[in-house]
Amino acid sequence: MATEIAFSDSAAKSARVRPAPGAGQEFETEKMSLSMGPSHPSTHGVLRLQMELDGEILTKCDPVIGYLHRGDEKIAENMTYNQFVPYTDRLDYIAPLANNMAYAIAVEKLAKLEVPARCQAIRVLTAELARVSSHLLGLGAFGIDVGAWTVFMYAFEEREKLYKLFEELTGARFTTSYSRIGGLQRDVPEGWTGRVGAFCDQFLPILEETLALLTRNKIFMDRTVGVGVISPADAIAYGLTGPNLRGSGVGLDLRKDKPYSGYEQYRFDVPVGTKGDCYDRYLVRGEEMRQSIRIIRQVLANFPGGDWYAKDARKIFAPPKDKILTSMEELIQNFMIVTEGPQLPAGEVYFEAENPKGALGFYIVSKGGGVPWRLKIRAPSFANLSILPKVCVGCLVSDVVAILGSFDFVMGECDR
């Protein structure tokens, strides 16, 4: 961060001048430019805000992104469809399970694969667990941003339990790579669903307790009510999705509107806000966690049996190991899948899933063969952050922090 106080001349001219009390003459005020981030406690990663301040009031706010750019979309063009799955972990790294699922479904749409009911149910289960995990982090980070540390600690204790479940399921706490094209990495372990149910049972009271620290807290309401208001029209115009859109009162939820992976079987409600301020976004996230638990319980109540991978996915899955070692046919197939990738038909598909942060879309252009010709990722955090310059102007520095907290973005996904 630059340590000198830089005053720009053009900014000084356009600065709001305040008349001196009692005197007729006017003071010329100057604005201060402040660069918040990319290394700042409340920018949640490497977002940088180039702000122009009049006292503590923002007159301009430019988000500067790209500090975490890794060229994921270009990387995808240079590897097979299967190899890209671990890269999806690193998009929204708070909810990798949901990203894996969205990518897998997009490629399956291209390959015209149908996955069995058990696979769909497990995917819904993991996606909803990921949603709870992501919203917990959003809630905790929001708490820290407005100064409530205890909420963060409570939320993280629950996330830790979720990570234990993820580890048991996938072998990894963080980068899960669980949903694969045409199926899953593996079936759920013995007794795992029971432990998920037990987690849900103990989680709801703790969630209520945690939310009770904030929901009717006078200071928290002062900090969030009426701050960062986004009108429904603006929210739609700027392409907001997820809880940020629903906080503004637009009831768009892809799980309801374009059901995928069997979401149409489950009964759940979509909470929407009334004012579109930070408080509404907070309320919506809180309720979405309860609804996610509701979905998880329904999945667990009638957990389908049968296969957990598509039977016609032979062109994508590597054959069983013992067959590779003994049979020429399987050996060749394995060689082809590893070197050239699963041969998928030419075509264009777009699929977006309702991820915790919003609609995560994969647009795949295939010219046949084992690698995508172009893979475009529609990252919800990128679109959500685009409204920052509009929302932040006129706010105080403290408000900016509250707004960032309420947006619950993740830079891994925004910068890709």
Add this chain to the structure above:
Amino acid sequence: MSAIAATEPFLERAPQLLRDAATGFLPEPWRWLVNSLIAIGVILAVFGTLFAFLTLAERKILGRVQNRPGPNRTPLPFIKIKFFGLAQPFADGVKSLTKEDIVPRDADQVLHFLAPVVLLAFSIITFAVIPFGRHLVPVELDAGVLYFFAAGAATELAVFMAGWASHNKYSLLAAMRALAQLISYELPLLLAWVPVVLVAGSLSTTEIVTAQAGWKFGFLPHWYVFTPWGFAGFVIFIVAALAESNRSPFDLPEAESELIAGHLTEYSGFKYALFFMAEYFGMIALSGMAITLFLGGWRAPLPFLEWIPSYAWFGAKLIVLLLGFIWIRATFPRLRMDQLTRFAWKFLVPLALINLGNAAFWSLTSHWTGALQLIRWAVSLVLIVGPFVLMGRKLSAGVAPRVYRYAPS
């Protein structure tokens, strides 16, 4: 210091006896000087230790509130026994002493150095007038309370010095916040204790404690906190004290999620530790003053407990207040600057002014007895609860409970 009657319990007299044993052989003019030095040394030692363990207590209690252990990995020196992280303060001290002291190139070198020193100095000299026990007043000043708050107000100036000298924009914003906070909260702080002076009729801390002597109905202590105006004054005082000592939820000058570390951003090593020390000393001093003004100073809460030495009672009350401060920190989010100042000017200051009138009424009606006494209590209660409710409603206007609704499906 007044002569001590030999009839008092031994423990009550112990500090004086010890001191006299140490300095009794000196000639009279010298004795005064050495006694003062001893008093300074004892205050620094006692409250320095309290500061050290208060930081540990704060971290342990925050940990307990937040479902985590807190510091527990520091072994006691030379032995490998870990005991509730009790050695943590020593480890922190050694660490801050040995860390490099970084001064930014463009910083105002003199001010950057002076700020922590001034802050700590002004925090410590406020201890001079607090009566820690029946005979334990370092300096008997006739205008002790005035002195205390004059010295206390200078601490925010040091925060401004630190913010300005660092030549860092975050520090500068913190400095501006600190000044706004000082101006806003100094007023309710002062107005909160003026009623006490009005009723007690003295600015001397010793006199104020004396005025709170005695028992109502044989068990209720005659502390000012047990009167309607005194209770209101106490609450206003504590709220303003939280703001004055930059404690959560009023820790705006060092709001870590907004201003990195505020005025502390460019400080490291021992200077950083000095800031922390000063913050805790300020908190201890303000708690001590709250005890003196409203909680009967060193007096026992119940008549049959008077055999416990006065300084123990003072310490107990101090620790209770400090734990309250820590508890508040664990629970509340942080206010915004405009809300902070609005809360001070539109709520605390008017309430404190009304409370002053309330105390005047209380003082004027001190001769009322019997049924009149009930009327006195009722009027006084109405005088404080009424404005509290009315202004509180005004303050909460526009913040109605709100819930989400479900999107039609």
